[in-house]
Amino acid sequence: xxxxxxxxxxxxxxxxxxxxxxxxxxxxxxxxxxxxxxxxxxxxxxxxxxxxxxxxxxxxxxxxxxxxxxxxxxxxxxxxxxxxxxxxxxxxxxxxxxxxxxxxxxxxxxxxxxxxxxxxxxxxxxxxxxxxxxxxxxxxxxxxxxxxxxxxxxxxxxxxxxxxxxxxxxxxxxxxxxxxxxxxxxxxxxxxxxxxxxxxxxxxxxxxxxxxxxxxxxxxxxxxxxxxxxxxxxxxxxxxxxxxxx
Amino acid sequence: xxxxxxxxxxxxxxxxxxxxxxxxxxxxxxxxxxxxxxxxxxxxxxxxxxxxxxxxxxxxxxxxxxxxxxxxxxxxxxxxxxxxxxxxxxxxxxxxxxxxxxxxxxxxxxxxxxxxxxxxxxxxxxxxxxxxxxxxxxxxxxxxxxxxxxxxxxxxxxxxxxxxxxxxxxxxxxxxxxxxxxxxxxxxxxxxxxxxxxxxxxxxxxxxxxxxxxxxxxxxxxxxxxxxxxxxxxxxxxxxxxxxxxxxxxxxxxxxxxxxxxxxxxxxxxxxxxxxxxxxxxxxxxxxxxxxxxxxxxxxxxxxxxxxxxxxxxxxxxxxxxxxxxxxxxxxxxxxxxxxxxxxxxxxxxxxxxxxxxxxxx
Ligand SMILES: Nc1ncnc2c1ncn2[C@@H]1O[C@H](COP(=O)(O)OP(=O)(O)O)[C@@H](O)[C@H]1O
Ligand SMILES: [Mg+2]
Numbered sequence: 001x002x003x004x005x006x007x008x009x010x011x012x013x014x015x016x017x018x019x020x021x022x023x024x025x026x027x028x029x030x031x032x033x034x035x036x037x038x039x040x041x042x043x044x045x046x047x048x049x050x051x052x053x054x055x056x057x058x059x060x061x062x063x064x065x066x067x068x069x070x071x072x073x074x075x076x077x078x079x080x081x082x083x084x085x086x087x088x089x090x091x092x093x094x095x096x097x098x099x100x101x102x103x104x105x106x107x108x109x110x111x112x113x114x115x116x117x118x119x120x121x122x123x124x125x126x127x128x129x130x131x132x133x134x135x136x137x138x139x140x141x142x143x144x145x146x147x148x149x150x151x152x153x154x155x156x157x158x159x160x161x162x163x164x165x166x167x168x169x170x171x172x173x174x175x176x177x178x179x180x181x182x183x184x185x186x187x188x189x190x191x192x193x194x195x196x197x198x199x200x201x202x203x204x205x206x207x208x209x210x211x212x213x214x215x216x217x218x219x220x221x222x223x224x225x226x227x228x229x230x231x232x233x234x235x236x237x238x239x240x241x242x243x244x245x246x
Numbered sequence: 247x248x249x250x251x252x253x254x255x256x257x258x259x260x261x262x263x264x265x266x267x268x269x270x271x272x273x274x275x276x277x278x279x280x281x282x283x284x285x286x287x288x289x290x291x292x293x294x295x296x297x298x299x300x301x302x303x304x305x306x307x308x309x310x311x312x313x314x315x316x317x318x319x320x321x322x323x324x325x326x327x328x329x330x331x332x333x334x335x336x337x338x339x340x341x342x343x344x345x346x347x348x349x350x351x352x353x354x355x356x357x358x359x360x361x362x363x364x365x366x367x368x369x370x371x372x373x374x375x376x377x378x379x380x381x382x383x384x385x386x387x388x389x390x391x392x393x394x395x396x397x398x399x400x401x402x403x404x405x406x407x408x409x410x411x412x413x414x415x416x417x418x419x420x421x422x423x424x425x426x427x428x429x430x431x432x433x434x435x436x437x438x439x440x441x442x443x444x445x446x447x448x449x450x451x452x453x454x455x456x457x458x459x460x461x462x463x464x465x466x467x468x469x470x471x472x473x474x475x476x477x478x479x480x481x482x483x484x485x486x487x488x489x490x491x492x493x494x495x496x497x498x499x500x501x502x503x504x505x506x507x508x509x510x511x512x513x514x515x516x517x518x519x520x521x522x523x524x525x526x527x528x529x530x531x532x533x534x535x536x537x538x539x540x541x542x543x544x545x546x547x548x549x550x551x552x553x554x555x556x557x558x559x560x561x562x563x564x565x566x567x568x569x570x571x572x573x574x575x576x577x578x579x580x581x582x583x584x585x586x587x588x589x590x591x592x593x594x595x596x597x598x599x600x601x602x603x604x605x606x607x608x
Contacts, residue, residue: 054506080509080510080512081512082512083510084511087503087507087510091507093507105513109512153511157511
């Protein structure tokens with residue numbers, strides 16, 4: 001039994017005739033924390049959305065927690081239950097309360113009894129430090145609070161892997177840190193994480209590996225000290241110069 | 247700028263001040279207010295005179311003699327003929343059955359409006375029981391009730407029945423059509439689209455005509471069934487084609503992130519549809535949905551074309567025979583009032599729902 005959570009090899013993804021991901025090879029071990037960065041349109045979202053099959057790849061293989069994501073994957077829902085995802089725009093369900101957002105999937109997909117699901121949801125809402133908002137609707141919360149609910153909602157499924165797609169880039173600056181704090185604490189607890197983010201402080205603090213993508217390719221990957229200290233590729237250097245000069 | 251000052255009404259001003267600001271803010275406004283006011287007063291007085299003061303309310307001997315030479319409304323026609331309007335040709339001694347059947351359907355409809363019943367496991371049995379009671383009462387043939395075939399049903403009870411059955415069969419059909427039209431398989435999506443567009447491009451009358459008169463020649467005998475059911479199914483199909491597009495528009499208004507988030511949580515297709523997509527789609531599409539319900543209620547009057555004696559047709563019959571032919575305005579007022587009660591309740595309920603469902607949206 002290998003210890004890999006996600007193994008991607010020789011993977012290509014096309015949108016129609018547009019070659020969005022080119023020959024991607026990536027292995028993520030259990031407990032590993034990966035930060036993915038790169039310019040807009042480089043394929044970062046596409047890459048992590050392929051991992052829970054929100055997008056389909058055309059060539060190569062993706063193996064998630066021991067299951068191959070090919071056309072034969074009988075029950076993609078089964079895999080998605082083990083792979084949580086946090087979106088840039090939160091995507092909370094506006095017609096459900098915060099608590100219902102968190103308990104819906106455990107009750108439906110895991111057949112958990114309501115009281116048990118609610119207790120667990122409250123535990124995670126405390127963990128992201130908004131238990132007092134449980135009865136409110138998402139529309140009544142600030143962006144930072146909504147994103148923390150979205151993280152709690154994903155955690156309620158007790159996923160093996162957590163994917164983040166620019167979780168802080170739709171937030172007002174003063175709310176970014178409250179979300180990052182939660183993510184840091186998850187990382188410290190050993191959660192397997194793939195985060196698309198441009199928060200380089202976060203990358204330095206928790207990442208085991210930083211991956212730089214450009215034009216659908218993985219251009220460079222390295223441990224954070226090496227990645228920020230001595231980037232090898234010119235495109236990486238340019239990118240880092242641009243975002244770090246701000 | 248001056249206009250805005252003139253229209254601005256301080257919150258604590260008294261009624262006289264408000265009236266002056268609203269209606270008498272300038273010489274021109276005052277003149278218009280007075281003219282319109284006089285006209286309204288004249289119109290209201292005339293209607294009041296006709297409908298109340300000079301009206302004849304009853305006909306003790308059941309003939310139209312009481313109405314000869316009167317100035318006002320001849321409500322006696324309603325007094326004498328209301329049973330025909332409400333029950334159509336349903337046998338006179340059995341009309342209590344029609345009354346209870348109508349009440350049952352209306353009660354079930356009102357109960358379905360309460361959020362408590364908004365679960366398939368509650369709504370389904372409620373309507374099955376409702377229709378079973380209705381059908382037993384109306385058709386009889388059991389429990390010592392004499393048999394009354396659907397051809398003899400009529401009036402308001404028939405209207406309510408055709409409407410309720412049509413909408414109830416039509417709504418799940420509409421949901422199915424809307425979902426099939428979104429199918430990822432082009433064959434299914436295109437076929438469904440073609441069916442919806444075909445039904446929408448036909449007049450309702452032609453669909454009812456086909457269902458009532460042409461289908462019996464085409465279908466194998468065991469599928470023909472009673473005319474009333476063929477008509478209801480034609481009616482339901484017509485409703486479904488329009489409602490499907492309304493639901494689809496509600497679904498399309500959802501951000502794609504909603505379905506993605508539901509997928510990412512591992513919810514199955516039906517869980518996503520039932521818990522995430524449809525509840526939100528119905529909220530988005532509530533105003534056109536209520537609209538469709540209202541239009542459909544009024545369209546029930548078309549089933550008279552294929553020989554059903556619904557409430558408008560029995561109204562026509564109520565003044566149609568020579569004796570009461572002068573009283574058609576009164577009969578139409580009465581029928582209009584019945585329609586108004588139903589349609590106005592529907593639209594008020596729609597407004598309530600909109601307020602109720604908005605809680606929790608931004
Ligand atoms: N659904 C789609 N259809 C067609 N092209 C797409 C779609 N989604 C993304 N793309 C294209 O694929 C490329 C990568 O997109 P994306 O993965 O969103 O980039 P990133 O997240 O790094 O900004 C972009 O050029 C984008 O225009
Ligand atoms: Mg992106």
